[in-house]
Amino acid sequence: MRLFIDSANLDEIREAHSWGIISGVTTNPSLVAKEGADFHQRVRDICQVVQAPVSAEVTATEAPAMVEQGKRLADLDENVVVKLPITPAGLAACAALTALGIDTNVTLIFTANQALMASLAGARYVSPFVGRLDDIGQDGIQLVQTIRDVFDYSFMPEQRRAEIIAASIRHPVHIERAALAGSDIATCPFSVLKQLFRHPLTDAGIEKFLSDWKQANPQT
Ligand code: G3P
Numbered sequence: 001m002r003l004f005i006d007s008a009n010l011d012e013i014r015e016a017h018s019w020g021i022i023s024g025v026t027t028n029p030s031l032v033a034k035e036g037a038d039f040h041q042r043v044r045d046i047c048q049v050v051q052a053p054v055s056a057e058v059t060a061t062e063a064p065a066m067v068e069q070g071k072r073l074a075d076l077d078e079n080v081v082v083k084l085p086i087t088p089a090g091l092a093a094c095a096a097l098t099a100l101g102i103d104t105n106v107t108l109i110f111t112a113n114q115a116l117m118a119s120l121a122g123a124r125y126v127s128p129f130v131g132r133l134d135d136i137g138q139d140g141i142q143l144v145q146t147i148r149d150v151f152d153y154s155f156m157p158e159q160r161r162a163e164i165i166a167a168s169i170r171h172p173v174h175i176e177r178a179a180l181a182g183s184d185i186a187t188c189p190f191s192v193l194k195q196l197f198r199h200p201l202t203d204a205g206i207e208k209f210l211s212d213w214k215q216a217n218p219q220t
Pocket of ligand 1: 169
């Protein structure tokens with residue numbers, strides 16, 4: 001499973017990218033609004049940092065306007081992926097942008113049927129929201145597993161199908177479990193990516209190695 005960062009903050013994206021573990025970036029209107037930056041400029045800046053798929057979401061609600069916004073976003077950089085909501089208009093825009101050779105990420109997926117429709121409409125990615133399902137007492141990881149099974153049953157191995165991006169990731173356990181459920185990608189907030197390094201025995205081990213070294217080499 002690959003890891004994307006779910007952020008519109010350039011410092012976070014730069015730092016996570018420096019670790020060598022990031023294969024893409026996802027943003028959404030809430031994340032961009034938090035930054036207070038010009039949307040198009042921020043998408044360009046992110047594309048300069050990562051040179052990998054960068055999802056940027058449309059805010060129009062009718063298909064023709066979504067397609068126009070999507071085309072403008074795709075013109076910003078060859079790695080832009082147009083993010084669209086799973087609505088009839090969003091799927092129509094997905095089909096139209098796919099026909100133009102523009103990659104899409106269909107978002108706000110909460111059922112396997114929504115994911116199946118998005119894949120049939122040509123989406124390059126589908127984004128089930130794991131944490132938001134958990135928040136309402138449902139099992140977000142089970143949705144990822146169900147989408148994996150539906151895709152594997154519905155498409156021949158050589159047929160194009162969307163890649164699954166487990167989104168709305170809240171903690172490290174979500175990441176491990178998304179991988180085991182067959183997700184292609186997990187898109188994670190910077191705070192969760194940082195948590196992946198942490199283990200009390202790692203911290204204690206580093207402290208012990210360094211203090212042993214210092215004791216034997218007091219001059220260094
Ligand atoms: O970018 C979409 C998704 O990851 C949002 O997550 O934490 O707002 O549910 P969250």
